[in-house]
Amino acid sequence: MPWRALAVAPVAFLGVFFVYPLVAVMAQSLTDPAGGLDVSGFVKIVTSAYYRETLWFTTWQAALSTLLTVAAALPAAVVFVRFRFPGKSLLMALATLPFVLPTVVVAAAFDALLGNSGLLNSGLMAAFGLDSAPIQLERTLTLVLIAHVFYNFAVVLRMIVSYWSNQSPQVEEAARSLGAGSWQLWTRVRLPMLAPAISAASVLVFIFTFTSFGVVLILGGPRYATLEVEIYRQALSIFDLPVAAALSLIQIGLMFGMLLVYSRLQRRITVPMRGEASVSRLPHSWRAKLGALVVVAAMTALLVTPLAALVVRALTTAGGLENFARLAQNPRGSILFVPPLAAVGNSLVFASITTALAVGLGLITAALVNARRWRWLDALFMLPLATSAVTLGFGYLIAMGNPPLNLRSSAVLIPLAHTLVALPFVVRAVLPALQLIPNNVTDAARALGEGPAGVWRRVRLPIIGRAVAVGASFSFTVSLGEFGASLFIARPDTPTIPIVIFRLLGQPGASNYGQALAMSVILLIVCGAAFAIIERLRISVAGVF
Structure with missing residues (x-):
C-alpha cells in the first residue's frame, strides 16, 4: 500500500487547518504590521494586574x-x-x-x-x-x-x-x-x-x-x-x-x-x-x-x-409549545438574520459534512498509526484536543482572511473547523478496533488473492464497522455542539444551533428565553439520540472511550 501517498491527506489537513492558524496566532502576538518584532501584547499582559x-x-x-x-x-x-x-x-x-x-x-x-x-x-x-x-x-x-x-x-x-x-x-x-x-x-x-x-x-x-x-x-x-x-x-x-x-x-x-x-x-x-x-x-x-x-x-x-x-x-415558560412554533419565524427587529429553525438545518448540514470528512481522514490516520512506522501520527493528531476551540477560532479569524486561503467569509470554514475537533475522536474509536484484528486474518485474505483494497473492503471494514459508527456518532455530536470556534467564524446568515441559543439567552424578554430553551431541548434530543447510538455500539468495541 502506498503509505506515503496515503498520509498526504490527513497531514496536509492538519498542517493547513491546525498548524497554519496557530502560526498565524504566534505571528500576530510577536510581530507588528510592518513585520518587525513586537512583544507589546506580552508586555501589556505582564504589567497589567x-x-x-x-x-x-x-x-x-x-x-x-x-x-x-x-x-x-x-x-x-x-x-x-x-x-x-x-x-x-x-x-x-x-x-x-x-x-x-x-x-x-x-x-x-x-x-x-x-x-x-x-x-x-x-x-x-x-x-x-x-x-x-x-x-x-x-x-x-x-x-x-x-x-x-x-x-x-x-x-x-x-x-x-x-x-x-x-x-x-x-x-x-x-x-x-x-x-x-x-x-x-x-x-x-x-x-x-x-x-x-x-x-x-x-x-x-x-x-x-x-x-x-x-x-x-x-x-x-x-x-x-x-x-x-x-x-x-x-x-x-x-x-x-x-x-x-x-x-x-x-x-x-x-x-x-x-x-x-x-x-x-x-x-x-x-x-x-x-x-x-x-x-x-x-x-x-x-x-x-x-x-x-x-x-x-x-x-x-x-x-x-x-x-x-x-x-x-x-x-x-410564557408561550409553552408556542416557543417551538416561533422557531420557524423571524419577526422584524429580531437579533437573528434568519429564523432560529434555520440554524437546525445549518447545523445538520455542517455535522453531516464534518462526519464524512472526519471519518474519511480518521480511517486513513488510524490505518497509518496501526502500521508500525507511522505511530508518531497518533500523538500528532491528538494535539487539537490540547488546543482550545476559541484559540482555533481566533486563529482562523487571523489566518483565513487573505489569499490563498480566503475562507473567512465562507460557511465552508465551519465544517472544516469542526472536522479538526472531531478527528481525534474518530482515531481513538477506530484504532483500538484495528489493533485487535489478528495478523493471520489479513494474511489469510492475502493468501486467497485479495489485494490491499480487497483486504480493507472484505476483512477490515466489516470488523471495525461498529467502531467506525461510534466515531461517526461522536463526530456528528461534536459538530452539533461546537461553540467556541463557531462563535468566531460563523456568518450571521448561517448560524449554528449553539450560537442561536447563546444569542437568544443574551436578550431580554420571555419570548427570547423560551425560544432559547426550546432550541436547547431540540439539541438535547439530537445529541441524546447520537449518544444512545454510541453507547449501544461501543459495548462490543474494546478500548473505545
Whole structure:
C-alpha cells in the first residue's frame, strides 16, 4: 500500500487547518504590521494586574472544579466497583451523557434549574409566598462550579472504575487479614492503588475546566473571565488582536504542558496489577445498602434534575409549545438574520459534512498509526484536543482572511473547523478496533488473492464497522455542539444551533428565553439520540472511550 501517498491527506489537513492558524496566532502576538518584532501584547499582559488576575482565576477555578469533581465521583466509583444493583449500566450511561452535551445546553439547563426565575426558585417562591428568589446563584462562581462538576463527572468516574475494576482484590484481603480497619484500608491501600487513575483523571478535568468557555461565558457573566473568555472579548469586543494572540499563545503553552503530564500518567494506568480482577457484589449490611442508596440518589439528582428542568421550563415558560412554533419565524427587529429553525438545518448540514470528512481522514490516520512506522501520527493528531476551540477560532479569524486561503467569509470554514475537533475522536474509536484484528486474518485474505483494497473492503471494514459508527456518532455530536470556534467564524446568515441559543439567552424578554430553551431541548434530543447510538455500539468495541 502506498503509505506515503496515503498520509498526504490527513497531514496536509492538519498542517493547513491546525498548524497554519496557530502560526498565524504566534505571528500576530510577536510581530507588528510592518513585520518587525513586537512583544507589546506580552508586555501589556505582564504589567497589567487585570490579566494576571485573569490567569490566576482561570487556574484556581480549574483546580477547585477538579477537586469538587473528584470528590463527587469517587464515592460513585466505590459503589460501581464494589456493588451490583438494578439499573447499574443505565446509570453509568446516564453519567456519560453530559460529557457529549454542548456547553450551551448545559448552561441553559442549569439556568433553567437554579437561575433566579428557574424551576427551583419558582417552586420555593410559590410554596412560601416569597417575592424574590431565595437562592441567588445567577451569575455566580458557584453555579459555574456546579456545572463543571456535572460536565466532567463521567470523566473521573469512568477512569477510576475502569482502572479499579482491573485491580486484584487480594491486596485488600491481605490488608484486612493483617487487621487494617476501614480508614487504614483507604489511606494505605486503596488511595495509593488508585492514585495513578485519580491523577490522570484530575489532569484531564483540569484541562477541560481551564479551557472552559461556554459555561463560564453564559453562567458566570462579565464578572468572571477565564483566559478563554478574555481571548474572546479581546478579539471580538475590544479588537485588541495582539493581546488576544498573546493570551492564546500563553494558553497553548500551558495546555501542551498539561497534555504531556496527562500522557505520562495515562501510560501508568494502562498497566493493571496482576491477579484476579475485582468482583462486585450485592450490598450485604444495612450501612452498605444505605450508603449505596444515598450515592445513587445523589448521582441521579445531579445528572437528571438539570436536564429535566430544561425540558419542563421549555414547556412552561410564557408561550409553552408556542416557543417551538416561533422557531420557524423571524419577526422584524429580531437579533437573528434568519429564523432560529434555520440554524437546525445549518447545523445538520455542517455535522453531516464534518462526519464524512472526519471519518474519511480518521480511517486513513488510524490505518497509518496501526502500521508500525507511522505511530508518531497518533500523538500528532491528538494535539487539537490540547488546543482550545476559541484559540482555533481566533486563529482562523487571523489566518483565513487573505489569499490563498480566503475562507473567512465562507460557511465552508465551519465544517472544516469542526472536522479538526472531531478527528481525534474518530482515531481513538477506530484504532483500538484495528489493533485487535489478528495478523493471520489479513494474511489469510492475502493468501486467497485479495489485494490491499480487497483486504480493507472484505476483512477490515466489516470488523471495525461498529467502531467506525461510534466515531461517526461522536463526530456528528461534536459538530452539533461546537461553540467556541463557531462563535468566531460563523456568518450571521448561517448560524449554528449553539450560537442561536447563546444569542437568544443574551436578550431580554420571555419570548427570547423560551425560544432559547426550546432550541436547547431540540439539541438535547439530537445529541441524546447520537449518544444512545454510541453507547449501544461501543459495548462490543474494546478500548473505545
